[in-house]
Amino acid sequence: DAGVIQSPRHEVTEMGQEVTLRCKPISGHDxxxxxxxxxxxxxxxxxxxxxxxxxxxxxxxxDRFSAKMPNASFSTxxxxxxxxxxxxxxxxxxxxxxxxxxxxxxxxxxRLTVV
Amino acid sequence: GQSLEQxxxxxxVEGAIVQINCTYxxxxxxxxxxxxxxxxxxPTFLSYNGLDGLEETGRFSxxxxxxxxxxxxxxxxxxxxxxxxxxxxxxxxxxxxxWGAGTKLIIKP
Numbered sequence: 272d273a274g275v276i277q278s279p280r281h282e283v284t285e286m287g288q289e290v291t292l293r294c295k296p297i298s299g300h301d302x303x304x305x306x307x308x309x310x311x312x313x314x315x316x317x318x319x320x321x322x323x324x325x326x327x328x329x330x331x332x333x334d335r336f337s338a339k340m341p342n343a344s345f346s347t348x349x350x351x352x353x354x355x356x357x358x359x360x361x362x363x364x365x366x367x368x369x370x371x372x373x374x375x376x377x378x379x380x381x382r383l384t385v386v
Numbered sequence: 387g388q389s390l391e392q393x394x395x396x397x398x399v400e401g402a403i404v405q406i407n408c409t410y411x412x413x414x415x416x417x418x419x420x421x422x423x424x425x426x427x428x429p430t431f432l433s434y435n436g437l438d439g440l441e442e443t444g445r446f447s448x449x450x451x452x453x454x455x456x457x458x459x460x461x462x463x464x465x466x467x468x469x470x471x472x473x474x475x476x477x478x479x480x481x482x483x484x485w486g487a488g489t490k491l492i493i494k495p
């Protein structure tokens with residue numbers, strides 16, 4: 272398996288623009304998580320899905336953030352409009368509840384810079 | 387509230403042994419995990435302890451004591467490539483991971 276695949280790896284955008292981050296989880300994993308990491312706040316869970324259904328989005332900062340998982344092999348995180356304080360590394364991770372010993376597998380992340 | 391405490395930074399010498407401690411206070415407990423993250427990289431899964439005791443995987447070992455709400459990660463025969471941040475994380479009743487703030491391990495030659 273190629274692991275969790277995220278795109279793009281880097282994104283530089285101007286304040287006010289829409290940003291879409293993409294994630295392809297590991298085939299067969301039933302959980303998908305979106306995290307944000309900054310030096311100041313560490314790793315923050317934004318939202319997670321179980322079997323494509325959003326379970327907990329309490330970590331989504333505000334209405335400018337939205338996430339979808341239209342099928343088991345694809346998810347998006349959208350920020351509209353983007354602001355400089357959204358600059359961070361965004362990670363997608365997937366896991367299988369039936370295999371806790373295997374933990375979460377993270378994608379390589381998307382480094383977002385909003386100028 | 388839910389919290390995990392781990393040291394912010396630990397320094398050790400190449401070839402030595404280092405222990406990174408983690409204490410937790412969570413509403414539910416379904417296991418303690420450890421992750422490694424190199425600068426600029428993604429967190430990678432190292433170990434999982436669901437029951438009390440020691441789990442060993444090569445140079446790395448992880449320990450859990452549920453009665454003490456405490457665990458540690460033990461790294462032996464330290465190598466320069468082990469320089470990274472190490473996160474402990476507790477799985478709660480909702481199958482979410484509650485993360486510690488991370489411990490930066492600095493290894494000196």
